[in-house]
Amino acid sequence: MAARAGIVVTGTEVLTGRVADRNGPWLAEQLRRAGVDVGQVIVVGDRPADLEGALRYLRGAGPDLIITTGGLGPTADDLTAEIVAAVQGRPAALDVELERHIADIVERLSAGRGWRLDPESTAAATRKQALVPAGAGVLAPVGTAPGLVVPPADGAGGPPVVVLPGPPRELQGMWSAALAHPVVAAALAGRAELRQQTLRLWGTPESELAAVLREHDSQLDGLEITTCLREGELEIVSRYQPAAEPAYAALVQAISTAFADTLFSPDGRTVDEVVADALLERGLTIATAESCTAGLLAGRLTDLAGSSAYVLGGLVTYSNAAKQDLAGVDAELIERLGAVSAEVAVAMADGARARVGADVGVGITGIAGPGGGTPDKPVGLVHLCASGLGRRVERRVVLAGSRSDVRQRTVAVAMHLVRELLGP
Structure with missing residues (x-):
């Protein structure tokens, strides 16, 4: 059985559409490659109550892992680490070594870019980013914001929460360390491979595909099949565990036979x-x-x-x-x-x-x-x-x-x- 995860994407700019969500889809695919199925991706604004509500909702859904993105900056609306600490029952404290590390990064960035920074404001911002929940693991910053792996309070139960920065370059640069962290590895132990294959048709209506899928339904056990019609292309994505490989072979045979003239990509290529x-x-x-x-x-x-x-x-x-x-x-x-x-x-x-x-x-x-x-x-x-x-x-x-x-x-x-x- 595949492990399951939930993702919370934070940021009012994402919620309102001013910035497109690149992190949720990227994480979902990376998790799929790691044998982890994503149950929900929730987008919330920079409101503490909404973020807390999303985290508690996901905890109640019983995933093996929760991931958050965004809200780790130095400004007042960056509250993800604080809210996660509260939900996980782990009070935060200043990590002095991390504070020094972030200060060094900020100093190098400001020198290289010619910034003039107010020392008092910079110190306060650095302290904010160096607050770490008790018992949490720290993921080294790619920018200025560290990531966190926050387990639930001792005896409380529930999944660990991986807290990642919002900028895609920073998040992606931190991902391998997050996946390899011992707490995350333990939460996902025993996960099964989750395969994903794509077929693409050009000029075939969804209604015709639906009829073929109904006709072969008894052969397709174990496949999660989703279809999407986009700019005239009909995309058929199948997700399954290795035991269902014969069912996927049956699907490919059925599609290839019924739509030989419109199946232009049996191997997933665009x-x-x-x-x-x-x-x-x-x-x-x-x-x-x-x-x-x-x-x-x-x-x-x-x-x-x-x-x-x-x-x-x-x-x-x-x-x-x-x-x-x-x-x-x-x-x-x-x-x-x-x-x-x-x-x-x-x-x-x-x-x-x-x-x-x-x-x-x-x-x-x-x-x-x-x-x-x-x-x-x-x-x-x-x-x-x-x-x-x-x-x-x-x-x-x-x-x-x-x-x-x-x-x-x-x-x-x-x-x-x-x-x-x-x-x-």
């Missing part, structure tokens, strides 16, 4: 990775000419490390003049059919390939909105073309959503167009 691998394996290069997406496809193609081996460049041809001057689109073609047309998308793809000297070219032209649409060419209409290797793959789509939605979904379609062009 479309970005599939495209990159295909270009690298064949020694091919790619270039783009984009209108309504204005370089978003080129940006996505270059998100992966090593993309300089296959991405030669991209043209942002937003205006008709730019389509003509940069991508070589015939002015008469635009005049006759309009910039948003299948023929112009083809000319842009061919132009990108020719002008940049790539093996594969992609052309995108459309109406992202919210204005600019007509009855014949509504908002969300996009024409795309991928050309090269002696053939072309074209697509006309009408995409719903905001301007940003249309642009992002267009890029997803373009990635799959390239995948199709490069496929067998």
Whole structure:
């Protein structure tokens, strides 16, 4: 049986959406790799009562481990260590050695960055960060804030609480030490491996997948299967313990048989990775000419490390003049059919390939909105073309959503167009 954990992410900036939560998902995946299943991720603001309530709720759920992130800084709203100490029944006291260590870090940082610090305020802040609950383990700071491993009070029962800083760089740098701490290791002793595998489909409705899963339900015991439809891709994630490996093999067989034409990633790779691998394996290069997406496809193609081996460049041809001057689109073609047309998308793809000297070219032209649409060419209409290797793959789509939605979904379609062009 897998060990279980709960996570509390603190910070009003995260709760209100001003800052995206990067810590909860990262920790959940790291715990999964360590054979620990996450039952809950709770986000709370910088209010002591809410943090205490979240901790007590998780304790009542019976996990083997609780992890908190954030609230370890020197300001008045950083109260995580104090609240955890109270919930675990372990009063805090000043750790003089830790205080000196934090003071040295602050002094080095201020000298390197040219800060002018008030000695009294700095000393008070350092003392606050050096308060350690009785019997707690200290995790060495990566920034200025130390982490903590706080066991429950003697005889009280309950899980230990690992207290980690909020900045992702600091949290991630401290994680291996937290997982290796003897209290944490003891809490997770005997944990079973928790495997996770992903299948990805393109263009298959969830209703069709649901029917196949129902048909094979008796073969899938031991699998926790979740599905997510995102930008046209249907992601199927299975989590299971080693004993259920035959059930996962049955799932893969069922999906492969039912959706042979739309299963593009049986091994969990993203479309970005599939495209990159295909270009690298064949020694091919790619270039783009984009209108309504204005370089978003080129940006996505270059998100992966090593993309300089296959991405030669991209043209942002937003205006008709730019389509003509940069991508070589015939002015008469635009005049006759309009910039948003299948023929112009083809000319842009061919132009990108020719002008940049790539093996594969992609052309995108459309109406992202919210204005600019007509009855014949509504908002969300996009024409795309991928050309090269002696053939072309074209697509006309009408995409719903905001301007940003249309642009992002267009890029997803373009990635799959390239995948199709490069496929067998």
